[in-house]
Amino acid sequence: MQKTARLPRQSVAMKQSRRRENIAGYLFMAPSLLFFLGFVIFPMVMCLVYSFTDYTMTSFSFAGFDNYKRMFQDAIFGKALWNTIILVLISVPVTCFFSLWAASIISKLHDRTTSFFRCVFYLPVVTGSVAVTVVWKWIFNRYYGVLNYLCMNLGLISRNMNWLGDASTALGCIITILLTTSVGQPIVLYVSALNNVDQSLVEAASVDGATNLQTFWRIKWPQIMPTTLYILVITTINSFQCFALIQLLTSGGPNHATETIMYYIYYNAFKLQSYGYGSSMGIILALIIAAFSALQFKVAKTDNG
């Protein structure tokens, strides 16, 4: 009898305890949740609402799909979209492959050497965009830049190149800078992921006569796939949102050769004060990023088997 009477009492106590834990959990989450709602969800919703309005510094009226129609008739938006896609299609795979290659070498080194290289590659990430840009601007300088100096001395060019001022080279320069600032985090993540690969499986494969490539492809690659997926998504988002480099180096020029969607959004929203039109481009950019990310999730999931 005593036992049966105690059970419901225990159950109530457990429920109360669980509820208290839940409340405590929500309370711990509350600051982040409020921040997320206030600074992420709310602006996103407002952006969606504004995208259907003719919102400028002097007017605010419902415009339906006018901004979206205008966007697809805007040749500069088309150019910006094309440039952004090129930037993503080049920078994302190169960043991933280079990071994996660098990490696979670094991870085999002595601990201190590994830490040193991790710091070296991570340095551009923690250095401010402005400082990085100033250095690159000097490297690419047409008149006294170090790149022209090197290329001239190596006999690669016969006269100074205007790297950032030439439509055929400007986007390549931006992609190069973007790569240097993008590889730091993926390298650190890959080093960590490679170090966490189950060594017993690697040794077993080796005993069974697997080659290095087979070991990598059959043993390591599946185990680092979650890291790869994360890196792909983050690098894609960062590449789509490339802005500071453009603003500080080329303002989208020459002749819109480096115009990206992010810069064009900024230009419309802040320079021309066309907030509605800028918002509609923001929505389209978000949809494109979401589509790319979903595709990456699908591909990575398939690869993972």
Next chain:
Amino acid sequence: MKKLLALLLCMMLMIPAFAVAEDVEITLWTYPIGSWGNEETVNGIIANFNAVHPEIKVKVQYLDYASGDDQVTTAIEAKTTPDIVMEGPERLVANWGAAGKMLDISDLWADTKDDIIAASPAVEAACKNGEGIYYEYPLCMTTHCMVINYNDFEAAGALQYIDEATHTWTTDNFLKALDALNEAGFQPTAVVYCGGQGGDQGTRALVTNLYSGQFTNADHTGYTMNTEANIKALTLLQTLVNEGKLDADPGIVAGDEIALFCNSTISIGFCWNASAAVSNKASLADDVKVFPMAFPSDDGVPELQGGIWGFGLFDNGDEAKAAAAKTFVKFVCDDPSQAAASVYASGFFPTRASLGDVYAGTEKAENGDYAIFMPFLGDYYQVTPNWAAQRTEWWNLLQRVFAGGDVAAEVAVYEANANK
């Protein structure tokens, strides 16, 4: 007794209310107009003001030209604009004023209008909108000019092509000077920068002066680049670039070009003024001797681009703050003990004839030399609608022209976009 006590208590309660009503805090946002971007200088001006008006506290935020406009735009939308902002008519009148964000400050002009018109009628015209409402109370002005390295010109035998007394030259002589510099090996001679809007007043003045073209119509309602004179000027520049007598660079803006002039890479700079002369003094290479010049024109009479800087008040709906802001602006611009020092801090020239030469006998005495250009002050067209969009169209036009575009067709595209 009780009534007396109650009265005393009421009076005691009202004392803090009076005290609060008298103390006002206002905010000033200032762009880097000479030393008005320098905290020590501005704090000195505010200290002078507080010696007379201790009841008004002034908080300052320093803007730069790279992100200042974005900060103001954000503040307008967030309704957190400052009480006072220091800039020029293209922002105060044509942009924020036209958008209805600024206060009508016509009352500030009541007793100084004649003095300002005596200094330059163009200043008075630029500070108000088409309906005669004043959105700017001017402090200082200048004419933007260009600059040559006197030593290079001397070595190339090109001094014969400039009028050293008036600092002017004709288009023909400008071309001869370029030839002389090129023949003497001073390459690159100059760079037409077009990587952004920074310092675009220089490239605009260069183009419009070569064959005396006009940038806008007289009533500042539209852009008029698509004329024979302007197309001829752009075609000339395109030819000079193609022939290697001049460089064009879509990768740099005026700040970079000034650096190239200061470090002696180029012999001619298209973006210069009195304040630039002071701020770049320390960075001049040993072989650079600064000699300011007006822009070359076919008739030898240039029309220089003006810069007019002053104060505008944002309409924040607080009368007490607006009154305090007006008191501050009036003190800075007109108080006999402060006005000259306020202009001196800018490095430019007073917009009041009564102030005379504020640089005579000071360490900035050389700034006075730039007053020679003031008679060439041209039309202040920066108040034309769609100014912000036009600026982007302008450097994009230059980029297309120097990339080999058909000048007439590109100018037509520019004009259509600028007048949208």
